[in-house]
Structure formats: structure tokens, C-alpha cells
Amino acid sequence: METYLPAALAFVFALIVDQLRRKNKGLERQLQDLEGKLQAVQVKKPTSQPSASSVSPLPQPLAKRFDTATGLPTRESFLERVGKQLKQESETDNTTSALILMKLDGFRTVRDGLGEKKAEELLMALGHAMPVAFGANSALGRLSEDEFAILVRGLTNPDQAAELGATFRDQLSAGFSLPQVDRKIGLTATLGVAPWTPQYQKTEDWMADADSALGEAQNLGAGRLSFYSNTMHMRSVERWRMEGDLRTAIDQNILQMHFQPIVHLPTGQPAGFEALVRWMDPIHGFVSPADFIPVAEKSGLIGPIGELALRQSCAALSAYRKLFPDANLFMSINLSPIQLQEPGLTSMVRAILAQSGVPAQSIKLEITETAMAAEAEKAKDVLQDLRHLGVSLSLDDFGTGYSSMAYLDSFPVSTLKIDRSFITEIAEDEGKKEIVRAILQLAQGLNLEVIGEGVETSKQKEALSSLGCNYGQGWLFGKALPADEVPAWLKENQMGLHAK
Ligand code: C2E
Ligand code: MG
Ligand code: MG
Numbered sequence: 001m002e003t004y005l006p007a008a009l010a011f012v013f014a015l016i017v018d019q020l021r022r023k024n025k026g027l028e029r030q031l032q033d034l035e036g037k038l039q040a041v042q043v044k045k046p047t048s049q050p051s052a053s054s055v056s057p058l059p060q061p062l063a064k065r066f067d068t069a070t071g072l073p074t075r076e077s078f079l080e081r082v083g084k085q086l087k088q089e090s091e092t093d094n095t096t097s098a099l100i101l102m103k104l105d106g107f108r109t110v111r112d113g114l115g116e117k118k119a120e121e122l123l124m125a126l127g128h129a130m131p132v133a134f135g136a137n138s139a140l141g142r143l144s145e146d147e148f149a150i151l152v153r154g155l156t157n158p159d160q161a162a163e164l165g166a167t168f169r170d171q172l173s174a175g176f177s178l179p180q181v182d183r184k185i186g187l188t189a190t191l192g193v194a195p196w197t198p199q200y201q202k203t204e205d206w207m208a209d210a211d212s213a214l215g216e217a218q219n220l221g222a223g224r225l226s227f228y229s230n231t232m233h234m235r236s237v238e239r240w241r242m243e244g245d246l247r248t249a250i251d252q253n254i255l256q257m258h259f260q261p262i263v264h265l266p267t268g269q270p271a272g273f274e275a276l277v278r279w280m281d282p283i284h285g286f287v288s289p290a291d292f293i294p295v296a297e298k299s300g301l302i303g304p305i306g307e308l309a310l311r312q313s314c315a316a317l318s319a320y321r322k323l324f325p326d327a328n329l330f331m332s333i334n335l336s337p338i339q340l341q342e343p344g345l346t347s348m349v350r351a352i353l354a355q356s357g358v359p360a361q362s363i364k365l366e367i368t369e370t371a372m373a374a375e376a377e378k379a380k381d382v383l384q385d386l387r388h389l390g391v392s393l394s395l396d397d398f399g400t401g402y403s404s405m406a407y408l409d410s411f412p413v414s415t416l417k418i419d420r421s422f423i424t425e426i427a428e429d430e431g432k433k434e435i436v437r438a439i440l441q442l443a444q445g446l447n448l449e450v451i452g453e454g455v456e457t458s459k460q461k462e463a464l465s466s467l468g469c470n471y472g473q474g475w476l477f478g479k480a481l482p483a484d485e486v487p488a489w490l491k492e493n494q495m496g497l498h499a500k
Pocket of ligand 3: 396397419453
């Protein structure tokens, strides 16, 4: 028999498995054996690799179970396999298993660099290498374009899973030979490992922990491997709890926008505000947006939070502009990169602007420099649409990200907000002062406004002013105020802030 089992034959096996399953549920064990055999045959090294084009499209039920590009089981069939393993785990006690999630770092770039055809060949090579590397005792799956999963069974120690993962990662970076390519094509992969524990009742729980381990590995950097740990468990429980509380807080209208003054430095006049969301939880007290915004971004709650931020901020600005018509106040509102991916963003902004009656020109949307560098290309159209509405765009925490200089010229940004870390030491540290000077020169050349963030002392304000920065924001001028305290603050300071 051919040592290489063509993808089509694998699908026939799968079809038989499906039919058997339907006939008799009691045959479950036999089915698993069959699937084991199927994988064992796949493990044998192919004598020749099929070209990507030789694989014909699959009939529907098979396409659902096997990924055409790699020949590996799909997410759906992999998850089914994990579910079965969970049922079995409780019965066996001398061996254990572990889940590995593996993400190919920068696969899109590799794909773009190689071109579609070669990328398909690379995936096919990967699909052949994985069963060989992880052995017949493992189940494999392709979860998304660049994410793979491995269920390693029969382990006497969970560390063995990490060893297998690390060895395969090294094999990937050593590279694959592709037809008509004179060099090997290497890949970097980041891995998260979650050993089985009796606490796992559901597939999702085990997958979520493997995902946390992968997230931890990604935080450490490309090509890293992390084990799921108790600390991660505590963190994910905490995140899960926070997500529930945040949902309740949104439903009960507990989140409120507060407004921090932004001051025109040459005159000391209030120029506008930055809207900052505040969560005073009845049980946990004040929760910082720096803690809950990332949770909201991961759980889909950033949508409703973003909407309430826009609504409350535009309504407040409308009231302040009526009370102080000569001040020409603006409002700066933070926008999460996740919001940029939501299809209805521009129409929501348009509707809220119309409802509140504030001119679009009085609204600045803040996007962090890091998010901009990561999303700019994908979000180009949305950013242009927003700009066409008349709102302006601000680059937040400027100076902390990298590589966005290139975007400054081609993206519709009108304001830079220099990060607090530069302002804090501007009066003492010549280096920081020089960076601020350079940013101001760059901004002048590109005709951008600049706001210095986190001004806490008069010395910092003076240093910033002397370099020619027009706007400042920070505790020296005021902390973020509840909406109803802003009019009194404006009244007190409308003649110009003579800060202490
Ligand atoms: P950010 O947009 O850079 O906001 C500035 C942060 O610096 C705010 O922290 C503000 O209270 C703080 N700050 C202002 N002046 C000073 C100062 O003089 N000294 C010091 N030490 N801190 C100062 P906050 O309110 O905790 O917000 C943290 C981050 O959370 C914000 O950073 C922003 O990225 C995010 N965030 C806040 N509100 C929203 C929102 O409505 N939507 C989204 N997507 N993100 C938000
Ligand atoms: Mg901001
Ligand atoms: Mg900032």
C-alpha cells in the first residue's frame, strides 16, 4: 500500500466514520480506533508531496470535517475529538493528555511574500509534517488561517506535550523545501499548552485555558511557548467575573463619562475636554478603564461602551457649547481599535452627531499610536469615512508606539497627543525635552495640532509652552470631572487658567 494516504482517501475514512456513527452509537470505541488508524497512516512520511492544485474540492460533509488546504481536521471535528477525550479522560488514570494551540506568527506576511500558490504548498507541507511530528497518539486540527491545535494523548507527564510542541516549533523554523524554491521556507510559531485536569467538564473550558496560555506566550513574544498555570487560571476567572460585572454595569447605566479639561497654553483658556469613561462599581468601587477596556475589547462589550461614550460626550458638549457659545469647545473621545472593525461605526457617529446637534468639527476621535500602526491599513476606509463626516482624528499616547511616522503623512490625522511619559520628565531630562521638540517640529511641518498629556506641574507646563506646544492636559489644570460639574469649572476658568 502507498505509504502516503492521499487527502481524498482520508475523507473516505471520515465518511465511513460518519456512517458508522449514525448506525450505532455503541460503536464509539471502534470509531476512535478507526480514526486512530487513519492518523497512523497519515503519520507515515509521504513519498511525494501532492501539489496544492491536485487536491480537488471536497464534497460538502467532508469539507466540513477536513480542511482542504492542509488535509487536517477542521475546527469542528477537532472540537468533537476533544469532547470525546474529555469523556474518556475520567476513565483512564495512568496516562494523561494536553491541548496545544499553535499560532503561526506573521503568516499573512509570509503568504503575501510567497504568493497564493506557494503559500498553499507551504500549508500542505505543514499538514503533512504535523502528524509525523506529533505521532499517532495525537489528534490535530486547523482552527483558523494561522491557528492549529493538537490534542496529545497517552502522556505520562504533561511536560512531554511541551517538548513535542517545542521540537515542532524548531522544525518549523528550520523550514520546508517547496518545489522550485531554492531555499527553505521557515515559519515562526507561538504555542500555548494546557494539560488536562479533572476540572474540565466542557471542551470550551479546556480550549479557553489553552488559549490563555497562547495569549501569555504571545505577550512574551513571537516563537514562545507557555504552559497554562494557576496564575493564569486566577486571571481568567477574574476576567470572567469582570466581564459579568461590566455587562451588568452597562445594563444598569452605571458607566458614566467624565471630562478632563484641555487648555490652550498661550492664553490659559479652556479649549476642550477629553471624555474618559468611569465605572464606580457598587461592590468593587472604582475600576480603572485601563483594566476594564481590554476586557470589554475581548468580550464584545466595547461596542456598547463606545456608543455610550459617544452619546454622553456629544450630549454634554452640546450643553457646554450652549452655555459658553464663545469658547468654541471641542470634545476628544477615545476610540478602541476594535470599534474601527465594526461595520456600523461611521453611521453611528453620523446619527449621534445629528441627534446632539454638535458640529462634527468639534469632535476629535482619539486612537492610540500603537493601534493605528497595527490597524491603519485595514481601517483606512473607515478612517477616511470618519474624516469625511468632518470629525478629526487624534493620535493618542504619541511617542510610545513605533513606525507610525510613515502613516502621519498618508492618514487623515489632525492632532498628536504627546504621551505623559515625555511630559513627566520634560523639565529635568534634556533627552525627553529634545524628543518633545522633535515631535513639535514634525507636527509643524505636517500642519498638525499638538496636545501635551499628563501636565502635573507649572514647570512642566512652562517647558511645554516654551517649546511652542499649543495645548496641555493634566492634573495641573484639572482631573476628569462628572458632566454636571463641568459648567461650574468652565465659569471659574473662562477668563483663563492661572494655574498654581
Ligand atoms: P488616555 O486616553 O491616554 O487617557 C489619559 C489617561 O491619563 C486618563 O487615565 C487620565 O485620567 C490620565 N491622566 C490625565 N492627566 C493626568 C496627569 O496629569 N497625571 C496622571 N498621572 N494621569 C493623568 P484613565 O482615565 O485611567 O484612562 C486610561 C486609558 O483608558 C485612557 O488613556 C484610554 O486609553 C482608556 N479609556 C478611557 N476612557 C475610554 C473610553 O471611553 N473608551 C475607550 N476606548 N478607551 C478609554
Ligand atoms: Mg485618550
Ligand atoms: Mg493618552
